[in-house]
Amino acid sequence: xxxxxxxxxxxxxxxxxxxxxxxxxxxxxxxxxxxxxxxxxxxxxxxxxxxxxxxxxxxxxxxxxxxxxxxxxxxxxxxxxxxxxxxxxxxxxxxxxxxxxxxxxxxxxxxxxxxxxxxxxxxxxxxxxxxxxxxxxxxxxxxxxxxxxxxxxxxxxxxxxxxxxxxxxxxxxxxxxxxxxxxxxxxxxxxxxxxxxxxxxxxxxxxxxxxxxxxxxxxxxxxxxxxxxxxxxxxxxxxxxxxxxxxxxxxxxxxxxxxxxxxxxxxxxxx
Numbered sequence: 176x177x178x179x180x181x182x183x184x185x186x187x188x189x190x191x192x193x194x195x196x197x198x199x200x201x202x203x204x205x206x207x208x209x210x211x212x213x214x215x216x217x218x219x220x221x222x223x224x225x226x227x228x229x230x231x232x233x234x235x236x237x238x239x240x241x242x243x244x245x246x247x248x249x250x251x252x253x254x255x256x257x258x259x260x261x262x263x264x265x266x267x268x269x270x271x272x273x274x275x276x277x278x279x280x281x282x283x284x285x286x287x288x289x290x291x292x293x294x295x296x297x298x299x300x301x302x303x304x305x306x307x308x309x310x311x312x313x314x315x316x317x318x319x320x321x322x323x324x325x326x327x328x329x330x331x332x333x334x335x336x337x338x339x340x341x342x343x344x345x346x347x348x349x350x351x352x353x354x355x356x357x358x359x360x361x362x363x364x365x366x367x368x369x370x371x372x373x374x375x376x377x378x379x380x381x382x383x384x385x386x387x388x389x390x391x392x393x394x395x396x397x398x399x400x401x402x403x404x405x406x407x408x409x410x411x412x413x414x415x416x417x418x419x420x421x422x423x424x425x426x427x428x429x430x431x432x433x434x435x436x437x438x439x440x441x442x443x444x445x446x
């Protein structure tokens with residue numbers, strides 16, 4: 176039986192190729208431009224790559240929350256470093272997209288019809304993992320749809336910041352019970368007592384302080400991506416409405432300078 180199983184594995188290994196392992200036929204066959212315009216292919220590839228990176232970020236954040244729950248500072252820092260590198264790549268992709276002129280985008284924009292980047296369910300799920308808690312994240316997804324269910328599920332679990340606070344509590348910091356036992360389906364509230372504890376984390380200057388700083392780096396990286404995104408949209412379509420009924424750059428501007436980890440920024444003037 177064991178020999179049979181080993182032979183089966185060996186045959187699978189012999190049959191497996193680079194292309195089959197990476198499912199390249201499916202991946203490279205997933206681009207379907209709706210026009211003959213040269214630049215539509217770039218637009219499709221860039222956004223598909225974004226979705227792959229969003230998938231990886233969700234994978235890494237789930238791992239990070241497990242590492243924080245286990246109190247594993249070294250591994251949590253390693254995962255955060257990887258996340259930060261992914262964010263750098265995501266931001267750098269905008270440089271490629273900005274090689275497309277407004278006229279080149281306009282040449283196929285009508286082919287997008289009602290589709291819009293605002294409909295990225297994975298990005299809404301990422302926002303939920305990072306703490307977003309409002310109906311605007313899922314309201315336009317149909318009831319019972321897989322996208323809506325995934326976003327709602329993420330909003331029903333502890334956010335990354337919740338995991339960080341529990342990690343601090345396990346490391347001996349007196350995180351208030353109302354923070355640890357709160358309803359995670361609602362947005363986290365700030366408190367002066369929590370700020371005092373975060374200040375002590377920084378004063379101790381140990382592993383938890385390093386985790387806190389990498390979370391600030393993560394927040395800054397997200398803000399950089401949002402800024403570059405809004406500027407890319409502005410230079411491409413100006414203040415025109417976006418596709419899919421979105422308000423375009425106007426909406427994106429409203430997402431700027433809204434930190435994910437507000438408490439970690441609030442204490443900085445007191446460090």
